[in-house]
Amino acid sequence: MEKEITIYDIAKDLGLSPTTVSRALNNHPAVKEKTRKKIYDAAVEMGYQSNVFASNLRSKKTHNIGVIVPRLNSSFQSSVIAGMEKAVNEAGYNLIISQSLESYDKEKANVLAMFNSRVDGLLVSLASNTPNIDHFTPFIKKRIPVLFFDRIIENDQYTGIVIDNIQAGYKATTHLIEQGCKRIAHVIGYTKINVYADRLKGYKYALMDKDMPLDETLILHSDLNEESGKDIVEKLLKMKPMPDGLFVSNDACAASCLQQLKLKGISVPQDIAIVGFNNDVISRLVEPNITTINYPAYEVGEVAMKNLINHLKGDSDRVLQSTNKITLRSELIIRGSSLRK
Amino acid sequence: MEKEITIYDIAKDLGLSPTTVSRALNNHPAVKEKTRKKIYDAAVEMGYQSNVFASNLRSKKTHNIGVIVPRLNSSFQSSVIAGMEKAVNEAGYNLIISQSLESYDKEKANVLAMFNSRVDGLLVSLASNTPNIDHFTPFIKKRIPVLFFDRIIENDQYTGIVIDNIQAGYKATTHLIEQGCKRIAHVIGYTKINVYADRLKGYKYALMDKDMPLDETLILHSDLNEESGKDIVEKLLKMKPMPDGLFVSNDACAASCLQQLKLKGISVPQDIAIVGFNNDVISRLVEPNITTINYPAYEVGEVAMKNLINHLKGDSDRVLQSTNKITLRSELIIRGSSLRK
DNA sequence: CATGGCGTTGAAACCGATTTCATAAATTTT
DNA sequence: AAAATTTATGAAATCGGTTTCAACGCCATG
Numbered sequence: 001m002e003k004e005i006t007i008y009d010i011a012k013d014l015g016l017s018p019t020t021v022s023r024a025l026n027n028h029p030a031v032k033e034k035t036r037k038k039i040y041d042a043a044v045e046m047g048y049q050s051n052v053f054a055s056n057l058r059s060k061k062t063h064n065i066g067v068i069v070p071r072l073n074s075s076f077q078s079s080v081i082a083g084m085e086k087a088v089n090e091a092g093y094n095l096i097i098s099q100s101l102e103s104y105d106k107e108k109a110n111v112l113a114m115f116n117s118r119v120d121g122l123l124v125s126l127a128s129n130t131p132n133i134d135h136f137t138p139f140i141k142k143r144i145p146v147l148f149f150d151r152i153i154e155n156d157q158y159t160g161i162v163i164d165n166i167q168a169g170y171k172a173t174t175h176l177i178e179q180g181c182k183r184i185a186h187v188i189g190y191t192k193i194n195v196y197a198d199r200l201k202g203y204k205y206a207l208m209d210k211d212m213p214l215d216e217t218l219i220l221h222s223d224l225n226e227e228s229g230k231d232i233v234e235k236l237l238k239m240k241p242m243p244d245g246l247f248v249s250n251d252a253c254a255a256s257c258l259q260q261l262k263l264k265g266i267s268v269p270q271d272i273a274i275v276g277f278n279n280d281v282i283s284r285l286v287e288p289n290i291t292t293i294n295y296p297a298y299e300v301g302e303v304a305m306k307n308l309i310n311h312l313k314g315d316s317d318r319v320l321q322s323t324n325k326i327t328l329r330s331e332l333i334i335r336g337s338s339l340r341k
Numbered sequence: 342m343e344k345e346i347t348i349y350d351i352a353k354d355l356g357l358s359p360t361t362v363s364r365a366l367n368n369h370p371a372v373k374e375k376t377r378k379k380i381y382d383a384a385v386e387m388g389y390q391s392n393v394f395a396s397n398l399r400s401k402k403t404h405n406i407g408v409i410v411p412r413l414n415s416s417f418q419s420s421v422i423a424g425m426e427k428a429v430n431e432a433g434y435n436l437i438i439s440q441s442l443e444s445y446d447k448e449k450a451n452v453l454a455m456f457n458s459r460v461d462g463l464l465v466s467l468a469s470n471t472p473n474i475d476h477f478t479p480f481i482k483k484r485i486p487v488l489f490f491d492r493i494i495e496n497d498q499y500t501g502i503v504i505d506n507i508q509a510g511y512k513a514t515t516h517l518i519e520q521g522c523k524r525i526a527h528v529i530g531y532t533k534i535n536v537y538a539d540r541l542k543g544y545k546y547a548l549m550d551k552d553m554p555l556d557e558t559l560i561l562h563s564d565l566n567e568e569s570g571k572d573i574v575e576k577l578l579k580m581k582p583m584p585d586g587l588f589v590s591n592d593a594c595a596a597s598c599l600q601q602l603k604l605k606g607i608s609v610p611q612d613i614a615i616v617g618f619n620n621d622v623i624s625r626l627v628e629p630n631i632t633t634i635n636y637p638a639y640e641v642g643e644v645a646m647k648n649l650i651n652h653l654k655g656d657s658d659r660v661l662q663s664t665n666k667i668t669l670r671s672e673l674i675i676r677g678s679s680l681r682k
Numbered sequence: 683c684a685t686g687g688c689g690t691t692g693a694a695a696c697c698g699a700t701t702t703c704a705t706a707a708a709t710t711t712t
Numbered sequence: 713a714a715a716a717t718t719t720a721t722g723a724a725a726t727c728g729g730t731t732t733c734a735a736c737g738c739c740a741t742g
Contacts, residue, residue, distance in 0.1 A: 004698090006697095006698055006699080007698070007699065008698075008699095016721080016722085017721065017722045017723075018698085018699080018700090018722090019700085019701085019721070019722055019723080019724095020720080020721055020722075021699095022698095022699060022700060022701090023700090023720095023721090025699095026699095026700090030719070030720060030721085031720075031721085032719085032720065032721095035720080035721090049456075049457065050457070050698095050699080051398075051697085051698050051699065052403075052457070052458060052459055052699095053394060053397040053398035053401070053403075053459070053697075053698075053699090054398055054697070054698035054699040054700085054727090055698080055699055055700080056394040056397070056398075056699095056727095057392075057394035057395055057397075057398050057697090057698085057699075057700090057726095057727050057728070057729095058698090058699055058700045058701080058726075058727055059699085059700075059727095060394070060727080062393075062394075063458070064405075064435075064437070071423070072419050072420075072422050072423040072426060073416070073419040073420040073422070073423040073638075073639075074419070075414070075416070077419075078413050078414040078415070078418075078419035079413075079414040081413050081414070081438075082412070082413040082414040082440065085413060085438065085439055085440050089439060089451075089454070094405075094437045094439075094454075094458055095437060095438050095439065096405070096435045096436060096437055096438075097422075097426065097436050097437075097438050098426055098430060098435075098436065099423065099426050110430075113430075113435075115390075116390065116391070116393070117393060117404070117435055118393055118394070226622045226625065226626060252622065252626075255626045256626060259626055259627075259628060262628060281567045281593065281623070282622070282623055282626060284567065285567060285593075285596045285597060285600055285623060285626075285627060286600075286626060286627055286628075287600060287603060287627075287628065297414075298414075345728090347727095347728055347729085348728070348729065349728075349729095357691080357692085358691065358692045358693075359692090359728085359729080359730095360691070360692055360693080360694095360730085360731085361690085361691060361692075362729095363728095363729060363730060363731090364691090364730090366729095367729095367730085371689070371690060371691085372690075372691085373689080373690065373691090376690085376691090391728095391729080392727085392728050392729065393729095394727075394728075394729090395697090395727070395728035395729040395730085396728080396729055396730080397697095397729095398696095398697050398698070398699095398727090398728085398729075398730090399696075399697050399728090399729055399730045399731080400697090400729085400730075401697085
């Protein structure tokens, strides 16, 4: 085990003090250019590597940013994280990632772990059964910024990055109505979560605006994974008359429904038109392609991270404190699964 | 800004020394049970939180483990990371993640960043154009363990977690031959990477064993993403006679090929049988379902991480140093895209 | 009763960069 | 030329656990 080079070694070598070496390496203005150059050269030559531990201890900053998502292996979430990674890397921070697996208890444990490992900031998409956000109060107390994205709980203390889910649900439903659908079913996840609750609202508003009746039995609850299509289609088939429109709250599940419907000999979009959500890769790979709402996952990640970092770099809390919600643009992408002339 | 509680505060409060408090909180055996209890209670009551900076500075450990993958938003990689996250969390470490975006330069930058942020260990899946692994030597010099998974370069110094890609390629090709295919095309990525090179080897060995000629023009190179199906199918259509079997090195691309083939009026598996790779969700959602090789991504992540952590917890280098390669089981999953009676 | 050994505790050094405060040197002002 | 600033550098304290080494108290052994 070779011993590490410290600023003391450099200082001794050059006949300077550690103070000056430290300042030089941090580009402090009070060091003569010539001295700085000399120190830089010596540092490189001696193979000096700054000791982050010591630096962190003094500055009380880790340059680590925590991210908690419900699931890492989801097309949407992994794109969000890719966006975050890009932004975080450019700014010289590190990403610490954990997943709640949709469990409130695991989420609480993760939040605590992040707190103990002293992340400089936290980005969270909530688990589906998280009832409140009290577990984040330690962060607030220590003024460590917390941002929510996608799955949020509205609160004055925290900033949220979202799309307008009501509008998106409205657009999707209106589109189905305009394609001539008379009975539109809607598949959603746990309605305590803002995203599903809002999409449902949009669905209801659209029906209302087109003077169509709201039939609560057409609202189906599901896990929304790639296997749930079977259950959903079974339920659809039992309905008399069968719905002729289907708005599913994510693409993996929409694709699964599409597959099951085709297996049962039901043609899409003629017998039933489908709209998904997210614009995952899968929506473009099944036949027919699925009409969907483009949720700019990568951009959500990038915007959330950039906001957080700007906040950390700026010395005041003003930026984030005055920003309560950032809404990104989302649009309907019309494809074969819903287009009937 | 409230001031933090330190072990000095606890010590003063109880009339003990910081030494004893530190020892008690670390379950050091030389502290009387009664004293330990008293200290624990005081710590909880005072809201003490250990300062990881100070602890890290002395112990020279961050409890952070770095992961570098080519792309985060890939079905395979995000499952690997999910597996890692599970293992890492149970062991009380943190996961620091970055992506190389398939660029050697970015990978080098990431490796350096990981080194500077002093991760305790590193898990890497290499970028496609990484020519060698010299950029990891700083880690070796400081005896920080580095493990490769999936995309590896074989080397005595490092441990790799893989599946037997030769065998997998062999199984896939043999299956197509047994289904009566006479001209089997193979779509692969950059052949400098072990995974594609080995699958190609397996393909060649299978042909050889069945006394089938090897036609180099049937080997197609591609980016293997969900848009490359168009190019590939175009090339297939130009071949005379057209291949009647297709072994694609990942499922997203296989699904894309399947889609394009159907668009051109070519029926799968009758006109051309398809085998993919990975067993991504998508292979089960397209029609027909795609026959594929099950690559246990989650398990790869879990095994890689557990090995690394065992190594970190054990005090010697022996465990990892003697392990050069860990091969996980993979199997062929036969589905509609290749089954013809 | 003296000596050895174990169990328990504490004083002080340490990890390595940062920061405050002081000081010497160079420059400008009067 | 003396005084007032400005510029450049250093000594020492600091961040808060961890670790080394010493010491004290208690019991057992001879």
